[in-house]
Amino acid sequence: MIKQPVSEHKSSGKRHKTLEKLARYNGWLVVVSILLVLAVWSLGVQWGKPPAFLLPSPQAVWDKFVSTLADGSLLRHASVTFFEVLAGLFFGSLLATCLGYFLAKSSTLEKLLSPYLVASQAIPLVAIAPLLIIWFGPGISSKILICALIVFFPVLVNTIIGFRGVPENLRDLMVSMRATRWQKLRLLEIPAALPILFGGLRIGATLSVIGAVVGEFVGSDKGLGFLINVGRGQFDTALVFVAIFTLIFMALSLYGLAMLAEKRSTRWKTAHH
């Protein structure tokens, strides 16, 4: 059961290719592969008998998952992280899309701003995360800011590419029909750029999860990143695993949602008779 990809975006990195492949093989292949890894892991722990703080058994991780789920701590921390991820993704892409639209329209503005935009990408976010925490406090607002910053650039680039790619002949058509600026935006530019915009959102969704965890590592008293820190400090490696799997689940779900939205918005591309 191999499903054809709807659209492959050029700028998505190797990591995203792998994720796409995972998503493409429907159902059973994924299940088989997960079971295989679990089996190897389980057998490795049984035979090698590593200390639990080095590598807990899958059973121990599962027990930890059930107990943290039961006392509500997992959901509490996960929902904090999820909120940071979503809010960061929202504000980051909103700002990037608006700015990207104007940069796509005006090459003067692009020339003016692009040195700063490119330079901002040269700063490793992990390095300035402590600074942001100092400035904006250890609460969730600093995490949202970090998420928004990490999401910003890929979405911006995709927005510029998307709006620049609006076919010139369709622009002529809209002009000849005396479309207003707003009509051009709503009926031509947004639908034409939408597939690429969703591509940027897809990349941004997974990056946002990274941003949230980085922020929580540096300074926080809640969230899955904080939970990982706690697990490490208490040699509770099973807890670290639970937090990691929850993060993976979160990133994959968001990625899948963005992909679904992309597919729905590009039904016309897949139609064939």
Added chain:
Amino acid sequence: MTQFLEVDHLGMTFNGAEGELMAVQDVSFTLAEQEFLCVLGPSGSGKSTLLRLIAGLIKPTAGSIQFGCLPGEQPSISLVFQQTNLMPWRTVMQNILLPLELQGIDRDQALERANAMIHLVGLEEFAQAWPSELSGGMAQRVAIARAFIAEPDLLLLDEPFGSLDALTRERMGAELLNIWQSQRTAVIMVTHSISEALLLSDRVMVFSPRPATIVAEMKVDLPRPRQEETRYDPEFLKYAKLLRQAIK
């Protein structure tokens, strides 16, 4: 007959990387209301530039374009290009509805007109299809329906059948004739085909290679309504011969 359009000493020079390029030079003509004018000429002459000028997509570097309507009033113009220029994310129906949507016409009324238009071009079965599912001829029919639905004052056709095979092209010419005979608008059509020009138009202008100037003009006094068979009329053939000589 009132003059609908007056083009006066029109000139267009592009400033390209390789210096100046004169696409249109000193072109003057008038167009009456409901007149069908064909522009014949070799490819690469400035015919498309002329249409883009009249449509207001570019501004001329010399001369003027005047519409005979009330001052300050803009005539509505529809363009059909050689590439169909359909929006790939809109169905056939939505593409035809586009001009009415831009004009803010009531949805029910718009749908009614679109249905009538789809019927006229014979695409009832494809109303909900995507443009990618259409053949070249069908796509061009959608483009023509989209142009006519706006009930424009002026229709500009830029080699609308240029990408079609000869048989489809003949049939489309006849279909265009039918639609135009049912709702008369002023038309300027650029074409390569002498017989297409003669079948459709009231007047034919022959353009020189670049820079485009008018080298010959001919009134076509064939009776209307014309049909596909008009192409084999002895009178028609006489015109064709005359026109062929004018081009040389």
